[in-house]
Amino acid sequence: MTKSQTNLAWDVLLDLSGPGPRHERLTRALRTVIREGTLGSGAALPPSRTLAADLGFSRWVITQAYEQLIAEGYLAARTGSATVVRWSTSSTGPAKALPRKATPPEIDLAPGLPDLRHFPRQRWAEAVREVLANAPHGEFGYPVPGGHPRLRAVLADHLRRCRGAVVEDVRISSGVTDGFGRVCRALRAAGITRIAAEEPGWLTLRRVATRAGLEVVGVPVDEDGLRVDEIPAGARAVLVTPAHQFPTGTVLSPARRAGLLSWARDVDGVIVEDDYDAEFRYDRRPVGTVQGMDPARVVLLGSVSKTLSPALGLGWYALPPQWTELVDPSPTPPALEQLAFAAFLEHGSYDRHLRAARRRYRARRDALVCALGPLPVSGIAAGLHLVLDLPGVRAAEVVRRAAVKGLRVADLDDYRATPRTPGIVLGYGNLADGSVGTAARLLIEAIGEASRG
Template identity: 85%
Template structure:
């Protein structure tokens, strides 16, 4: 439906049932009616005051839902015409860096780890004990290909509820690297030999694609995320981290989201969405997945490596229907670990852990930013890392001097395909709160020299 829909019976049209605060339930309900086509591209939504009166809630509930869906690309705010629907179904590797031989650092600011000190040991142990006590004897056999049905069902519900994904079938893997490797092999078997990847980006996944036999093409990233207009002709697959790009810390803008989906339709391509540390956003609620906007064109990958621990070896992926039979399931994590995670989700322990982690990481990030003083930092307030720019300096020299002081930091250049401005990637996820000041002081000394 196009044109104005402000006269609809909104209290009947929108299903606000389900868990969560009212503004989150309204966001889900609006997202659903847009996806289903009840509200087509160009349809006008009522003013926040009008909709609040219809639904019997505060204007704050309405504005929060509108802002979230504008950020995700479903809505657009236009001067003079209010809020309208934007989305429609029809529009919808370099050599491995050398390892520096230094003594184990006293303080580790390298990215890639969550806070291992706060792994929820007690609640995880309770989930494991529940499985050991109550699981039928048959669960102690070989794992089911594709993952245990109980975890797949619980995880699909979590992704729909918390990440705005459209998930009918989710498969279990040992992590994002494992899932991406399977997709790369499926791409090659389908005759797709080139994959585009963000530059800079996570070099491990670029190496996975290369080992699978694919050519990796770097595509620049700017303050709005991936430069969709620079994806080379003939490329039919692209790897992106839209919720929080690694390592620059940008978020794929609504316009770029729309452009990326348009590219996928025009090129008959596949978008591979790595939902990298998307759960951690501190200035607003996390934006939903691109996969939810067009599940026929987007594969979604995720894991608990950045939320719980990489030691668990638990990840997942969901692919468009036309790719389901092409991606071959391989051995999955132990069935008991899968069942423990399912119980952890069902108990609400995972949601509680994420809420506590967000508060902890936000405070730690703020403390690190304050301690670094006037340093040039980039990236939105999200995730487990930030980028410190070194205009005119040598990142490699700073990394070496910091290591001599017992401080480990990462060179931004290690994640690039093409040369770029020097900088450091600072991970604060596993940084002890008491070490923030010391880490900042040692880093400032290494830079000053």
């Protein structure tokens, strides 16, 4: 493991006051900051010439202090290497207790993460190196409002080509939550005060809308997606996840898509389309966006959080022309991250990553469904999660018993405003392939215990 080079002791304030010669005062000051923990074990001290120049002392004063502390065991020195702190507070502390028996490693089946083990490190690093080597000096300034023009152009082409979107311009955000918050504030400023949202749905986005001053009303979802006919009067905006509804996993049917667009025209409203899990469809090619059917009525939101990693903090939103001036384009993610993603897209690395991820997720989904046996699952046509129905069993109890076994799952009611038929949501995006069988076994055991208890 590479040792950190940030623990250099060059700028530590030393109290050199008090009686005695200079080398004794320096020895005393260094001993104090070591014993207090200001300089931890392994911290590198400056070369004697450097510290002598900084303090205005002779080099002899520094070497005498270092040699004294080496003799006392506070410092260690090797020829050709820096003098480092050897002593730590644990050196004089009580004997350490024997470690407790290790608990089983947690298997995380909660939804929301892609396969972090397969993040394309090498290709992403190549994109970053390319940007650092070739970007003009001006690119290291403040990010451009709305996002870097290079990424916006490349991303717009990707959305037209792969998602069937109709976009002349796309703006960059730090993720779907960020983009949705900007849209909600613009809706409120335009006089729209009520937004409909799928029930069940991602509660984080509901909270974002509420904080923006919007009233959120739930609309039920069935096997064909959002019940458009139940959007309440007074709502002029609706939040949907048509490609793979979260959390039920349903795909908005063609008839519902047409009905949703008709509703938006009738009420002079706007559809906010969260392109959630859109890239991962297993029974056919991914379904195109609703935005592509009527770009004048649909805001399109997306991010790399479920395709690459949420750690990148990169998302986007495409607006109808009449909303462009109403949505604040700032702030945006760091310019270098944007340029790296642009290069990643330009070289085809993103497309290759998605194709490989799609194959991997499909195989993992199949293995999980097989391991669960006869248990009733749904929402498996797309995405990175599925729903397991639990008729007659308390889902909260299953979640609790699974946690005791080191298995994390999510209660379907956690995404509902009103509890209904019990079920749990199983995310397999970040599930290790070698853990599929173990996860299914532990879950089946938890369900059995909950049904008997």
